[in-house]
Amino acid sequence: MSVTGWAGRARLRPGGVVYGGAVGSATAHAHHSVQVIVALGGDELLMAGPAGEPFRCRAYVVPSGVRHSVLGGVPRGVVLHYDPLSTAGRRLAALAGDAGDLVPDALPADPFEAACALDSVLPQGPLPGAAPHPGLVRVLDWLPGREHVRLSQAAAVACLSESRLAHLFRAELGLPFRPYVLWLRLMRAAELASQGHSLTDAAHGAGFADGAHLSRVWRRMFGIPPSDFTRTIQWM
Known part of the structure; x- marks a missing residue:
């Protein structure tokens, strides 16, 4: 059964x-975070990639900055967002695409509890690639709370x-400096x-x-x- 609206529980945590x-539809968009989107209960999501090509999946990893959309949602699902420089974000970005094999068969029936359980599992594993440039790390630590910089x-x-x-932002974050500040x-x-707050x-x-x-x-x-973020989602 395809679902268009969003309604569930969520929690903000550092970086995501x-x-x-319920996972509803979403028009074409791209964000800084690495996203994991999962359909529970044997359902499948109907999504579209950068060129608008539709595909079905049980779970999918969307890398930072990649345009995508949700054409048909599911009544029970999970959405996780990770900072692309975090351990989980860097590991997941290396596994971009169909992520059915990453999702354990046994997850709690409650979607939010399933999201928390999956969140605790996905960050495990070796960290791929080289560490980010120390100068970039200094800037990323300094930027939060500075809206106009x-x-x-x-x-x-x-x-x-x-x-x-500017090169480091594009090469290591996949996002230019100004859009990254906008994301913060x-x-x-x-x-x-x-x-x-309103x-x-x-x-x-x-x-x-x-x-x-x-x-x-x-x-x-x-x-x-x-x-949708304020009316139909309960924040924990």
């Missing part, structure tokens, strides 16, 4: 989101040239909204001009309106 419940300021923190830092602001707005207050608190600006960015990165 843990969600369990210039590349020149970040380059000074990294002790790198602006061009070198979006996560701040999500945190405020999950605490009960979308307008959340927008202002995260450095957006107004609620309409937040809504446009939200749809571009998540494929759903932010009202």
Whole structure:
């Protein structure tokens, strides 16, 4: 049975989101996080890739910055978001694509409990690839809470040239500097909204001009309106 709406329980954690419940449709979008999306109970998701090509899957790993959409959801599912530089994010990005083999057969019946259980399992395993550049790590530690920051300021923190830092953002995060800062602001707005603030207050608190600006960015990165985030999802 295909589902279009979202309704469930979720928890924000450093670098991402843990969600369990009805997985609804989402228009074409791309986000900074590495995403794992899973259909429970033997159902399948109907998704589309970067070129709009539809496919069905039980579970799928979407790498950072890859455009995708959910054409048909499921009544019970799991969505997990990871920072691409985290242990889990880097491991999962190396396994991008169909992820049916990553999902244990025995998961709790409750979707949110299943999401938490899966979240505790997926980060295991060896860390692929080289460690991120230390200058980039310094900037990533420094950026949160700075809604309006210039590349020149970040380059000074990294002790790198602006061009070198810009290259590192694209090469190691898969995202240019400005969109990454925008992603941090979006996560701040999500945190405020999950605490009960109105979308307008959340927008202002995260450095957006107004609620309409937040809504446009939200749809571009998540494929759903932010009202779904506040009205039909219970935050734990």
